[in-house]
Amino acid sequence: MATTKPRTLPLSKRGLNFEMFMWLFTRLSALGMYALILFAIMGALFMGARNDMNFADVLRWGFMPSTTHVQSTNVPDLAPWSTPFWRLTASALLLLAVAHGVHGLVVITDDYIVTARGRLIVRYISIAMMISMSLIGLYVLWTS
């Protein structure tokens, strides 16, 4: 195995087209989401979640740090959980998740819709879905 030449080309010879960019984006946005989720879980522990929340509730907050995810717990004061800081963190997580998720749906549909026309329609639908879900999600996060 050590004697065979590597089959991967250097990036300069491969070129960077849109699909390649989205492939990379899927990985990097995943890393970004891990960072934000860990950050939110740590934030919850700093704000005293150890006493007032169970493990599942901490994870629920971690995967989307929105105030509504803390309402059903024993946390006495919701004010520190709904600061602009946490809303910004949640917004970043939402935008990354929507882009990552909608692209994932396109990847899945590409396995079953194989005509060029069908794939084009899927792409238009995905762009519309990405923009509308981002806007609706931001509205929900900043008004709740």
Place this chain on the structure above:
Amino acid sequence: MELKRNVSLASALRYKGQGPMLTFILHRIGGLGMAIFITVHILASFMGGKTGVFLNSIYENWLFQIFIFFCVLFHAINGLRITIVDLFPKLLVHQREAIWVEWAVFIPLFAIAVFVIIRTAGG
């Protein structure tokens, strides 16, 4: 960019890809599950009213929480393996070992979450 597939759905289901194939399918189910249910969840929170409250009450149900936690946790942990292996292709030779590590992380974490959810639901 048209292509013809010569594999029928039946033979695709009979394909025995073992561990890696199982993670591939579960990753897909998890991703699809999250995409559908989080979309509905955001729309329900946006609508409010009777429909919104009813839809969001489904999310409070303990059975549904176990399902969505499976989707989220598995997708997150399997995705971490995919990301690491894809960004460092030399690690690809350790693929199967990585999947065992993945299960070793996933099963205890998911078990704790399920235990907590059921105990909370039981009162």
